Amino acid sequence: MSPSLRVVVVGAGIVGSAIARALAREGCAVTVVERGPSAGGTSASGEGNLLVSDKEPGAELRLAQRSLACWLRLEDELRDELPPDFPNLELERKGGLVVATTEAGAAALRGFAAAHRAVGVRAEAIGGDRVRELEPDLTPHHTAAVFYPEDMQVQPVIATEALLAAARRHGAGVLQGVEVTGSVLDGGRVVGVVTTAGVLPADAVVLAAGPWSGAVARRLGVVLPVAPRRGTVLVTSRMPRRVRHKVYDADYVGAVGSDAADLRVSGVVESTAAGTVLIGSSRERRGFDERIGTGVLSALAAKALLLFPFLADAQVMRAYGGFRPFVPDHLPVIGPDHRLPGLWHATGHEGAGIGLSLATAEILRDQVLRGGRDPLADEFRLDRPTLLPHLGRAA
Numbered sequence: 001m002s003p004s005l006r007v008v009v010v011g012a013g014i015v016g017s018a019i020a021r022a023l024a025r026e027g028c029a030v031t032v033v034e035r036g037p038s039a040g041g042t043s044a045s046g047e048g049n050l051l052v053s054d055k056e057p058g059a060e061l062r063l064a065q066r067s068l069a070c071w072l073r074l075e076d077e078l079r080d081e082l083p084p085d086f087p088n089l090e091l092e093r094k095g096g097l098v099v100a101t102t103e104a105g106a107a108a109l110r111g112f113a114a115a116h117r118a119v120g121v122r123a124e125a126i127g128g129d130r131v132r133e134l135e136p137d138l139t140p141h142h143t144a145a146v147f148y149p150e151d152m153q154v155q156p157v158i159a160t161e162a163l164l165a166a167a168r169r170h171g172a173g174v175l176q177g178v179e180v181t182g183s184v185l186d187g188g189r190v191v192g193v194v195t196t197a198g199v200l201p202a203d204a205v206v207l208a209a210g211p212w213s214g215a216v217a218r219r220l221g222v223v224l225p226v227a228p229r230r231g232t233v234l235v236t237s238r239m240p241r242r243v244r245h246k247v248y249d250a251d252y253v254g255a256v257g258s259d260a261a262d263l264r265v266s267g268v269v270e271s272t273a274a275g276t277v278l279i280g281s282s283r284e285r286r287g288f289d290e291r292i293g294t295g296v297l298s299a300l301a302a303k304a305l306l307l308f309p310f311l312a313d314a315q316v317m318r319a320y321g322g323f324r325p326f327v328p329d330h331l332p333v334i335g336p337d338h339r340l341p342g343l344w345h346a347t348g349h350e351g352a353g354i355g356l357s358l359a360t361a362e363i364l365r366d367q368v369l370r371g372g373r374d375p376l377a378d379e380f381r382l383d384r385p386t387l388l389p390h391l392g393r394a395a
């Protein structure tokens with residue numbers, strides 16, 4: 001395809017914003033269509049971790065490794081693309097500390113770390129002295145600990161806004177408060193979208209509507225198995241920094257990969273640059289139900305206190321929730337829709353979309369502009385064997 005092609009990106013979350021920037025930098029005529037405010041969806045609901053530590057060796061980990069390299073370059077790149085007074089991304093190369101609290105958990109954690117090292121992830125099994133040095137206030141009752149120096153954190157709303165602002169700087173248009181309601185078809189190909197502000201012609205339409213991608217896909221005429229997976233975060237009031245890294249219980253990895261619909265909670269604790277402590281992590285599938293129950297809050301608090309007993313005296317400032325874009329095989333969908341030429345997907349990143357957004361944008365950009373085969377991109381195609389049974393019939 002020629003670089004001057006017209007691209008409509010549906011959704012101004014971090015994934016849509018990263019894609020808009022990547023394509024606009026290449027000279028495409030990009031229009032981002034967002035029904036609400038930019039960064040108003042799931043991208044405003046997460047802690048902003050950029051992790052390799054929680055991903056099993058495989059395609060998602062390789063995508064995360066590629067993305068971490070992109071994040072390390074981004075600050076420099078944005079310096080040339082944004083005005084000097086644009087807010088800082090708050091990118092912290094803080095590292096992640098994973099701790100087990102049972103003997104069985106210790107064996108599993110050591111095995112996981114060994115598998116990570118075999119694929120080039122820095123995973124340092126550390127003893128008590130080093131743990132105390134890294135996290136003096138962590139419970140002494142742990143059975144194993146592994147430090148992941150490559151794990152980072154970013155402020156996800158600022159990052160989303162920065163990517164969108166950079167896309168604008170490269171000529172992209174952004175329509176906020178405009179909803180995509182359908183597709184325009186010509187000879188079995190998508191040639192535009194119908195929106196609440198009229199029809200937008202396009203050579204390529206990129207669906208990046210996060211957990212709403214399944215519903216938007218239906219409007220465009222295809223089935224896409226993306227569903228919301230609820231997560232809730234407890235936020236303490238500001239305090240002097242006593243949690244220095246991202247710290248989580250090793251059983252978190254099992255909760256991430258689980259298919260269970262009922263509530264799963266594991267201990268994940270970290271500080272923000274603003275001085276609050278974020279306490280997660282919960283997962284449950286119950287549609288777009290926004291209620292926050294006392295059950296999930298007490299389970300989150302209990303898990304956090306096991307890791308950091310001093311939090312028993314912390315004040316809770318607020319709690320918030322969001323919906324991770326869940327795909328049945330836990331991998332994002334990136335690439336063309338083989339059923340409807342002209343339609344592209346970049347969605348389903350579940351609990352890792354902030355981290356994975358930049359490499360996703362690179363992959364999609366290369367596919368849209370240059371076609372060609374990339375072995376990593378192949379792992380996320382829509383027609384992969386693990387997803388085919390979920391594609392159903394076109395609506």
Ligand SMILES: Cc1cc2nc3c(=O)[nH]c(=O)nc-3n(C[C@H](O)[C@H](O)[C@H](O)COP(=O)(O)OP(=O)(O)OC[C@H]3O[C@@H](n4cnc5c(N)ncnc54)[C@H](O)[C@@H]3O)c2cc1C
Binds near residue numbers: 049211352
């Ligand atoms: C509690 C919680 C914690 C998390 N923590 C992390 C973390 O630490 N690290 C990490 O990497 N990830 C984390 N995630 C996951 C991450 O937030 C998501 O994977 C990511 O934000 C998805 O981005 P997105 O751009 O695909 O979707 P979104 O940010 O949801 O953007 C999609 C946009 O599409 C718009 N839209 C929907 N329908 C339409 C329509 N018809 N027309 C126009 N626009 C439409 C929506 O309004 C929305 O703004 C967390 C998620 C949750 C819920």
